[in-house]
Amino acid sequence: MDAAEFRRRGKEMVDYVADYLENIEKRLVYPDVEPGYLRSLIPTEAPLEPESYEDVIKDVERVIMPGAASPACTELETVMLDWLGKMLQLPECFIAGTHGSGGGVIQGTASEATLMSLLAARCKAIRRVQATNSNYSESDVLGKLVAYTSEQAHSSVERAALIGGVMMKQVPADNSYAVRVDMLKKMMEEDKAAGLIPFYFCATLGTTPSCAFDRIVELGPLCNEENIWMHIDAAYAGSAFICPEFRPLLNGVEFADSFNFNPHKWLLVNFDCSAMWVKKRTDIIGAFKMEPLYLKHENQESGRSITFTHTHWQIPLGRRFRSLKLWFVFRLYGLQGLQAHIRKQVALAKVFESLVRADKRFEICAEVIMGLVCFRLKGSNELNQNLLKRITDSREIHLVPCQLSGRFVLRFAICARTTESSHIQQAWRHITQLTFELLQEPSH
Numbered sequence: 001m002d003a004a005e006f007r008r009r010g011k012e013m014v015d016y017v018a019d020y021l022e023n024i025e026k027r028l029v030y031p032d033v034e035p036g037y038l039r040s041l042i043p044t045e046a047p048l049e050p051e052s053y054e055d056v057i058k059d060v061e062r063v064i065m066p067g068a069a070s071p072a073c074t075e076l077e078t079v080m081l082d083w084l085g086k087m088l089q090l091p092e093c094f095i096a097g098t099h100g101s102g103g104g105v106i107q108g109t110a111s112e113a114t115l116m117s118l119l120a121a122r123c124k125a126i127r128r129v130q131a132t133n134s135n136y137s138e139s140d141v142l143g144k145l146v147a148y149t150s151e152q153a154h155s156s157v158e159r160a161a162l163i164g165g166v167m168m169k170q171v172p173a174d175n176s177y178a179v180r181v182d183m184l185k186k187m188m189e190e191d192k193a194a195g196l197i198p199f200y201f202c203a204t205l206g207t208t209p210s211c212a213f214d215r216i217v218e219l220g221p222l223c224n225e226e227n228i229w230m231h232i233d234a235a236y237a238g239s240a241f242i243c244p245e246f247r248p249l250l251n252g253v254e255f256a257d258s259f260n261f262n263p264h265k266w267l268l269v270n271f272d273c274s275a276m277w278v279k280k281r282t283d284i285i286g287a288f289k290m291e292p293l294y295l296k297h298e299n300q301e302s303g304r305s306i307t308f309t310h311t312h313w314q315i316p317l318g319r320r321f322r323s324l325k326l327w328f329v330f331r332l333y334g335l336q337g338l339q340a341h342i343r344k345q346v347a348l349a350k351v352f353e354s355l356v357r358a359d360k361r362f363e364i365c366a367e368v369i370m371g372l373v374c375f376r377l378k379g380s381n382e383l384n385q386n387l388l389k390r391i392t393d394s395r396e397i398h399l400v401p402c403q404l405s406g407r408f409v410l411r412f413a414i415c416a417r418t419t420e421s422s423h424i425q426q427a428w429r430h431i432t433q434l435t436f437e438l439l440q441e442p443s444h
Helices: 003-022 053-067 072-087 110-132 138-142 155-164 181-193 216-225 237-242 281-288 323-357 381-394 421-440
Strands: 103-107 145-150 167-171 197-204 229-233 258-261 274-278 362-364 372-377 400-404 407-413
Touching: 003 053, 053 072, 053 323, 072 103, 072 274, 072 323, 103 110, 110 138, 110 145, 110 155, 110 197, 110 229, 110 258, 110 274, 110 281, 145 155, 145 181, 155 167, 155 197, 167 181, 181 197, 181 216, 197 216, 216 229, 237 258, 237 323, 274 281, 323 362, 323 372, 323 421, 372 381, 381 400, 381 407, 381 421
Parallel strands: 145 167, 145 197, 197 229, 229 258
Antiparallel strands: 103 274, 258 274, 362 372, 372 407, 400 407
């Protein structure tokens, strides 16, 4: 959708909303639909090719309006997470379908998804320990629980443990900045010998500093054997798994209890929209279920649908109709259009990588797998800090640094929808010009 069409469609949407408000008294106050009504009105999978905007808007009246804000809000979300789960080729146990034991929910951010999984795991662990040690109080168990994540994991993972009131330990990564099973196993065995109770591991697929991938094919079986909840945080990289060539990076997800990524990062969906799946939804619901009279409804125990209140899956009780964003984007782009977007940006990252490698003054610091290139000037950390300061002060491009193996590293991320090869070339010319000026100074 270009700017001209966006203006036109925006004005049409204002008219649609105005017409709705003008004629609202003609609409039903309470929806006249059966539980699960929505699933039968739309396909079971996302379209391969783009559909027309007109068809999508017509379906708002046909599919959404009969169910008003609720149950349409919950039902569309359930189906959209099934669509997305199938696009990612998630194992059947994560797909709600009409009778699955798992399912998906939209959280605000990956930080929320991590916290939800940790709290659910904590609840499950406490109940399990108390079932065999009835003299243990909840606080007795809490004091012994220990969670794990990579030293390369996002700070939000450690923050989840802080909020959840549990101990979390950082697992050292290997030379490719990934967690391997031997190190996690060693730490767990030491902790168990010290009387602690390992209960949770957060694996990362596509770490923030370098887009590294923890070895979940190795880590998953260990977590399953030790009764440890494995959550997979693929906040950035998860979108790429809709492409068959990147899907092997998700192998091992079958061992996970929960999995999350952010369509609002790389799948052309506006913030906020963080997709989370659980293998057993009772694990989440059991940890957070509250049923005051005003949240009860006559169909909540119905076996015909899983239009349960999604408030049991999240921290806030209120929620927005975020699944509409997924529905529109999936249909307007089609699976092939979304795959093309991912592939184009990965190719652009490869272009930038090749430019860096062709300049002997620079080095690549981590394998370039997706849209992130970690690079630096050969030399001291101070030299690279000075280069970044010049780049930042010039305000032409924006780079965020990281530390890898004690080295100050620059990160070049391709993420805007409209980025083209010309922008990559322009950015590199700018970086090399500033580098030339920096290296001309007497101190260098």
